[in-house]
Amino acid sequence: MTEQNFIIESKDVHLYYGKKEALKGVSLDFMPKEITALIGPSGCGKSTYLRTLNRMNDLIPDVTVTGTIKLNGKDIYSPKMDTVALRKEVGMVFQQPNPFPFSIYDNVAYGLNISGMKDKQKMDEIVEKSLRRAAVWDDVKDKLNKSALSLSGGQQQRVCIARVLAVEPEVILLDEPTSALDPISSAKIESMLVELKERYTIVIVTHNMQQASRISDKTAFFLQGDLIEMGQTRKIFTNPKEQATEDYISGRFG
Ligand SMILES: Nc1ncnc2c1ncn2[C@@H]1O[C@H](COP(=O)(O)OP(=O)(O)O)[C@@H](O)[C@H]1O
Numbered sequence: 683m684t685e686q687n688f689i690i691e692s693k694d695v696h697l698y699y700g701k702k703e704a705l706k707g708v709s710l711d712f713m714p715k716e717i718t719a720l721i722g723p724s725g726c727g728k729s730t731y732l733r734t735l736n737r738m739n740d741l742i743p744d745v746t747v748t749g750t751i752k753l754n755g756k757d758i759y760s761p762k763m764d765t766v767a768l769r770k771e772v773g774m775v776f777q778q779p780n781p782f783p784f785s786i787y788d789n790v791a792y793g794l795n796i797s798g799m800k801d802k803q804k805m806d807e808i809v810e811k812s813l814r815r816a817a818v819w820d821d822v823k824d825k826l827n828k829s830a831l832s833l834s835g836g837q838q839q840r841v842c843i844a845r846v847l848a849v850e851p852e853v854i855l856l857d858e859p860t861s862a863l864d865p866i867s868s869a870k871i872e873s874m875l876v877e878l879k880e881r882y883t884i885v886i887v888t889h890n891m892q893q894a895s896r897i898s899d900k901t902a903f904f905l906q907g908d909l910i911e912m913g914q915t916r917k918i919f920t921n922p923k924e925q926a927t928e929d930y931i932s933g934r935f936g
């Protein structure tokens with residue numbers, strides 16, 4: 683066994699919405715610069731788990747989280763943790779594209795403006811670089827001052843990804859980012875994610891088995907708040923250890 687340098691380590695994570703236990707002791711680690719897919723039937727806790735990784739559940743009332751989650755060895759639930767900084771390090775993309783009702787440029791520059799960047803030339807460079815990495819530059823380069831809301835859903839989603847990239851995250855969380863999109867837009871986002879993993883660690887929730895098997899290195903299967911198994915994607919899809927995984931990936935439920 684070689685030494686494993688996980689970027690995120692989560693141990694025995696329980697999450698309660700009020701009294702309802704939505705995560706029942708999940709332990710899951712992530713290697714840098716890999717794509718990990720979280721799969722499982724609706725309601726099994728995929729989104730809930732994803733949100734624990736950048737403390738987005740903190741925004742929901744009456745949520746209790748126990749266990750530990752470390753990013754680069756630091757406990758992200760420590761009272762000392764700056765959650766604004768954490769959410770820059772660990773960016774998030776949602777199912778429904780959620781651009782702000784601003785220009786394309788201002789959407790991508792948003793985080794830079796917030797952090798007080800004044801250097802316009804530097805900002806232009808970062809906006810362009812982020813849009814290029816998000817594979818949407820050619821679509822928008824001639825209309826950066828147009829409203830992001832004028833774009834197609836697939837373009838909006840890629841602009842939202844560019845907005846996350848602009849603040850230089852280490853980890854990108856995506857919650858079913860293509861499930862509201864057509865197949866061509868989805869394919870563009872899939873190939874973009876495979877390119878992005880050269881620089882970023884990616885965790886993606888997907889209910890699309892083909893998508894998980896096409897783009898992810900590792901797959902984690904959740905069921906009713908438990909992590910059932912996690913491993914190399916090829917192994918999970920061809921020779922899983924657990925019967926429940928086999929049943930799910932072969933379409934027997936879910
Ligand atoms: N904000 C919330 N308040 C209360 N219960 C929630 C909330 N969000 C999710 N849940 C519940 O937690 C469980 C896991 O939900 P979720 O993480 O959204 O599952 P998935 O993403 O796998 O479909 C479900 O039973 C769901 O109803």
Ligand SMILES: [Mg+2]
Pocket residue numbers: 728729730857887
């Ligand atoms: Mg979900």
